[in-house]
Every structure is written in C-alpha cells, then in structure tokens.
Amino acid sequence: MTTLADFLCPYDAGAFLSDDFGRRPVHISRSGHPRPDILDWPRFNEALAATSFWTEDSLKLYFKSRAALRESYCDPVDTRGRSAPVNPAKVQALIALGASVVANHIHRVRPEIAAVAHMLEKAFAARAFANVYCSFVGVQAFQTHYDLHDVFAFQAEGEKVWRVYESRADSPVFPVPPGDEAEAWLIETRGRVLFEAHMKPGDVLYLPRGQYHDALTGSQASLHVTFGVAPATGLALFKLLETVAARESAFRSYLPDARNQGALRERLAALASRVRALLTSPAFAIDVYNLQQGLATPRPDYALPRRAPQAWYTVAGKAQFVRRDHGFAVILETGEIPVGTLHPTVEWLLQQRRFSFEEAAARQPYVPAAELEGVLQRLVAAGVLIETEMAQDAPRA
16 A cells, blocks of 8 residues: 555655645655556556546547547436436547546546555545646647646646746635636736656655645656545534534524624624633544544445455333533433533434444544444443344334
C-alpha cells in the first residue's frame, strides 16, 4: 500500500505536514527515486473501456479551455434527468482532433488510484477524489484558475509544465463563474509567476486551496492524476451545531417579537452564551472528530467466498442514552457507561430490537472493531444487550 511517505518521496512527509500543507505550493521531483505504481497508459485505456461508468458528468472533453458539447461525444437519451452515456467512437474522433480528456472520479474504477485517495483521506482527515487529465503536445486545456480544495498532482506519463502564480484566493468555497470576463479577471489578479514546475513521470505538485495556476503539455502526450483533498471547514460546524441545539428547548422555542428589542436582545444573549458553551464542550469536540473521520470513504474489503461470521444482539434491558457537555453515556439503574466517539452508533442500536455486530460497525467504519466490541460487551454485562443467534435464513425483525 502506498503511504504518504512513499507518495511524497524523496520529500520528508513530516516536514510537509508541519511546514507546507495548507501553506505553500511544493514541487516534488522524484529524481530517480522509486515511484508509486498509480497509473500508466494501458491502465488508463482499460479504465476508459469501462463504458458503463462514463457519462457526460464523469467524462469531459476540452478544446482550448472550452468544454465540448455533450452531443459531440455522447449518445442522446430519452429519459428525462438521466446523464447521457459516452460514445467511445465519438470520444476518439475528438481526441484525434486534439481534444483533452478529463476523467472524473477515476478512483471509482481504478483500485490503485482508490488506494492513494484513501491514504490521503486518512492522512488529512478529509474527503479525497481523483481525476485524470490526458492532453497532447502543446495543449493548454485550462486557463489560469484556482481550486476549491487542496491538490496533489501526480505525473503518470509524459511531461507537463505548470506555472504557479504568487496570488492565492482566501479560503474560497464558491467557484469562479465561467466566461471570458472571469478568465480575464483571473489573469489580471494572478500576480507574477512564483515558479514553474517541469513535471516528469513520478513527480508530485502540491497546491494549497486557492493557489492560482495553469499548465501546458510539453513535447509528448501527458497523463496526470489530480487528487483533490477537501477537509471540513468551519462552515461545517453550523450543521453540527444545529443538530445539537435542536435537542434543547431554548433553541426550539419561538424568538421574541423583534419589535420588543429588549426581550430579543436578552434572548439572543442567552442563546449566544449557550452556543459558546456548546462549541467549546468536550462533547462537541467528539462531534467534530466524528465528522472529520467520517469524510473518508471506507475501502471495500471483500474476500469471497469467505463470509464473516455474524454476531447478533437483542436489546433486552431499559437504558437511556444521554448527551452532556462533558460527553456521552448510557444511563442505567446501577450507573452509567461512557460511550465516547461511538455515541451515534449506541444511540441507534438502543432504538433497535435486534442488530448484528456488522450492522453496528458499518455505521462508523473508522472506529476500530475492538473499541466497538468493548462497548457492546459492557452493555451485555449490564443486561442492556443479550448476545443471540439467528439462523441464516431467518427473517430480520
């Protein structure tokens, strides 16, 4: 499996995390060091041959930064709202004319790329995805632009020259609208060239979110994989806070009529004080941890024909799940059981009649199985759960 150290080699991964990530662009030249086996021309051709995956949404073609019309490379569809499927013959005809190809979300069809995306998700507590860019001699598929996420560009085949500019948008979350005026504005505001990166096979270019850049294919066809890395932003806290606040009567209550300014100010001050307490509480820190860890897509781990043995539990005893500012617990007549990061799963399972260990584990796949097993065994010992057996063909309750 490719590790972050392997991916960034020979650059020091620790130094990258402490000094560069989110701060400045970095060109990492492989310089003869072993490179991860991520993509080459044969495997890209194999991916394109998976025609059932490619539609107008997942496969794009560009001429001089302008997207080709879907009618020029897709088949028509009759079903309203359905994405048009790609026609391979039409795609090849446009490629012959010099079109660049962008294969979005290729991690869904290439396991080697998916493994790197998953590694980046774990390394940065983020959601990651991968797109492939295929362009030909002397082509600039895109004008100067910046991205709404951090970028790791891996040069797989051929060479490409990237120009990285000194300007960087301030934590952008909204895309620049398309059009000539927007392109002119980006060129006007990009600043001077910070550096040029002559990308060769195995090289990695890191660009923090908002960094202005563009690229030009060299004297041979180029194939590179762009890994987008998108950690949660502070804006995600509002949804978390809304979920937590909805549990409390003070937030569910009607606000005073704004014409009574004194009453309104008093209520807003009280709510603001409570919001501050919630945001700075240990329980909310656990919520943020779960949010970040939940961004990563679980890797499939099939080993057919082997099937995992199932352990079943029946909810037998009365117990109450509670959330307090200092943490989460199951309240019993004899005491309480803290549940920590597993609180969403425990709250769910207490509402079931019967469930399997695998069902519970699937709700928070980033939590180690041993941690979940420990909480379930404590609930069994307290009489809240009973370990049961279910016949293979028995209907689910």
